[in-house]
Amino acid sequence: MTNLSKFEPIVRSNDPIGLFGGGFVGPDDLNLVLSRVKSVVAADGGASVLTESGHIPDAVIGDFDSLDAEAKAKIPSERLFPIREQDSTDFDKALRSVQSPVILGAGFLGGRLDHQLAVLNTLIRRQHQTCILLGEDEVVFHAPPRIRLPVDPGDVVSLFSMRLVTGRSTGLEWPIDGLQFEPDGQMGTSNRALAEVELQMDGPGLLVMIPRAALDPLMQVFLSGQTGRWPVRAE
Known part of the structure; x- marks a missing residue:
């Protein structure tokens, strides 16, 4: 030990x-x-x-x-x-x-x-x-700087911020462009995919929840190395 x-x-x-x-x-x-x-x-x-x-x-x-x-x-x-x-x-x-x-x-x-x-x-x-x-029923992860979500049209895509965070999206029924997400303010619960969904975030702090059935392609998205990573946070 x-x-x-x-x-x-x-x-x-x-x-x-x-x-x-x-x-x-x-x-x-x-x-x-x-x-x-x-x-x-x-x-x-x-x-x-x-x-x-x-x-x-x-x-x-x-x-x-x-x-x-x-x-x-x-x-x-x-x-x-x-x-x-x-x-x-x-x-x-x-x-x-x-x-x-x-x-x-x-x-x-x-x-x-x-x-x-x-x-x-x-x-x-x-x-x-x-x-x-x-x-x-779902998988949860911290949104990286950019990501294409492996979801199908009609899938629920929920966004929940743990900090003040902004970003842009394509493929969502309710785009996030121009919104400020924060724990005691704007949320993105039960958004829906209309087509291929892409998120680009200006900083860390957003949790993403998508159907559990998307796990395998989601892992491949991260393994591709195309999402970027946030830097290590200072202690």
């Missing part, structure tokens, strides 16, 4: 990384993630869903307050990376400790509302990371 400082990288991969949390993992989520990644990381108690299904994570990262003894006993000590500080969530500890072109997360949406809000807050703060979170 290695006790790390909070900024030390742990897992690096040129391929997508799967990240599991200790929240609700749907009946298809486990296999969906494992079939699309080569490395798997657990955020603290997220190790349980993996070990219970016979899979050993490449790393377990967190403060270990929710890692049960049975799951811990199945994992080699060199794969356990406790980060003891209590100023951040286990999702934050894990997300800042991995490096990959795409991180696919399950077990972070659903369940307690405060946990979900903390996860969405982390998606925005770790703005340089490309992380797609699985929901029951």
Whole structure:
């Protein structure tokens, strides 16, 4: 077991990384993630869903307050990376400790509302990371500087800002050009695709939610390297 400082990288991969949390993992989520990644990381108690299904994570990262003894006993000590500080969530500890072109997360949406809000807050703060979170019906991610969304006409495209943010769009029923999105102001809930949708953002801070069926082409969009990335946010 290695006790790390909070900024030390742990897992690096040129391929997508799967990240599991200790929240609700749907009946298809486990296999969906494992079939699309080569490395798997657990955020603290997220190790349980993996070990219970016979899979050993490449790393377990967190403060270990929710890692049960049975799951811990199945994992080699060199794969356990406790980060003891209590100023951040286990999702934050894990997300800042991995490096990959795409991180696919399950077990972070659903369940307690405060946990979900903390996860969405982390998606925005770790703005340089490309992380797609699985929901029951949709996927959620932080909008990069530019992106073509792999959606079909009629698909719901919801936009929710966590900061003051502006941008431009094509292909949406209600374009975002000229709008200022902010948490206590303009929202983009339940917008719809009319054709191919493209977003160009002026800065970080916008969450995008599209149908879960778009996961595979969305991953390919990010893996193409054409979306750009936001810089690492200063701590």
